[in-house]
Amino acid sequence: HKILGKEVRFKELGLLVIDEEQKFGVGSKEKLRQMSVGVDTLTLTATPIPRTLQFSLMGSRDLSVISTPPPNRQPIATESHLYDEDIIREAIDYELARNGQIYFVCNNIDELPGIEATIRRLCPGVRTAIGHGQMEPSRLEKIVMDFIYGEFDVLISTTIIENGIDIPNANTIIINHAQNFGLSDLHQMRGRVGRSNRKGFCYLLTPPDELLGADARRRLRALEEFSDLGAGFNIAMQDLDIRGAGNLLGAEQSGFIADIGFETYQKILSEAMEELHAEGIVEADGSPENEDQGVGPVLGEEVNFLSDCYIDTDVEALIPDSYVSQSAEKIRLYKELDSLEDEAGLQRFTAEMIDRFGPLPEATVQLLNIIRLRRLCIRLGFEKAKVKNGLMILRFLADQNSPYFKSRTFMAILEAVGRDGGRMVLKQVNGQLQITMREISGIGSGVKALEELRTKVFGEKKI
DSSP states (O other), X not given: OXXXXXXXXXXXXXXXXXXXXXXXXXXXXXXXXXXXXXXXXXEOOSSOOHHHHHHHHTTSSOOOOXXXXXTTOOOOEEEEEEOOHHHHHHHHHHHHHTTOEEXXXXXXXXXXXHHHHHHHHHSTTOOEEEEOTTSOHHHHHHHHHHHHTTSOSEEEEOGGGGTTOOOTTEEEXXXXXXXXXXXXXXXXXXXXXXXXXXXXXXXXXXXXXXGSOHHHHXXXXXXXXXXXXXXXHXXXXXXXXXXXXXXXXXXXXXXXXXXTOHHHHHHHHHHHHHXXXXXXXXXXXXXXXXXXXXXXXXXXXXXXXXXXXXXXESSOOSOOTTTOOOHHHHHHHHHHHHHOOSHHHHHHHHXXXXXXXXXXXXXXXXXXXXXXXXHHHHHHTEEEEEEETTEEEEEEOSOTTSGGGGSHHHHHHHHHHHTSOSSEEEEEETTXXXXXXXXXXXXXXXXXXXXXXXXXXXXXXXX
């Protein structure tokens, strides 16, 4: 907070490192960044907030994941239970039996004395102490130091223990009213145990499921599912999915884009980022990326000006139930298909399918060809392809102000159409440019025709 104040001025700031990034507000981080123009910034966190994670996923910031744990660390066993005194007793007795210590977290200061009385009743002879942020600093420091030296067995506290306490002998944590905490808070508190070569245990105590909201249930399930070492990134992804990315250009850090839908928002955002890169955005040193190339990429360079293409066809294209019967497996296969980026990946996928399920049915062959057609359309700048009645109609981007129409890719396509000799016809329909290809007998024929067009535009390189 001193650094954020007006009194501190840096002579020549070159690198800014922000640790525990999830603890800083947007305003604070922007203040830090404004200390020096173009300062390189490194943020460190086990669980990035959704907005920061979204910046990384969309390519606005670089992201590195450190998933290798320190030597001899073990995953923390995480369990979600209804509030049950038997579970509390068993957890405390087990930890005391191996000469360990326990955290009991409750974020309501008024409830702490009652919890202490309950623990003493359940486990006679156990030594307890209470700690929270409203205590005198010297008193709180003494309690924490006594706990470190083993003067008592159970520390009953608020979430103040989240702030950097490292006690290797404390390897069980019980969190009461866990449904009221965010994913990041729960993951950070869970990280207070298991900090040695001993197995750590985390118990999340909640009311019955019917009293919990849908988001609270998802948070608890995510904590149980992602309990492996280095799982912070997976938990942050779940947090992004639950809370949404929020307003990337404002202070709001959560909430879905309700008016247009999250997927549409993501698509628009991705296309905008790609257009900026294609235009040759100015780097920190003031020099445009494509300054010596003119507007748009050079011939032979591949830049995607859109992220998806709609394919309209009357051909049956799917993975039939008779080929793969389990719905969950089919969904996984569809997701994997959608993530494939090149022909080599598609060939590997095909080989694995044949190896597992046998020869591909015709409907699945057509599905793979549609994936190829879609990828070719995206590379060439067609946002819609219609394959019917011996024709393939390719529609260019609807946004006439897109830098795509100034790119060498677009110019090369026009040149290829002009030299084609009549098989391809360029025309404008309802204010939108489209190419009609004749003699297209099906999806496979369309793929072959687009491969030929792409070779004319980009050369022999395959995708």
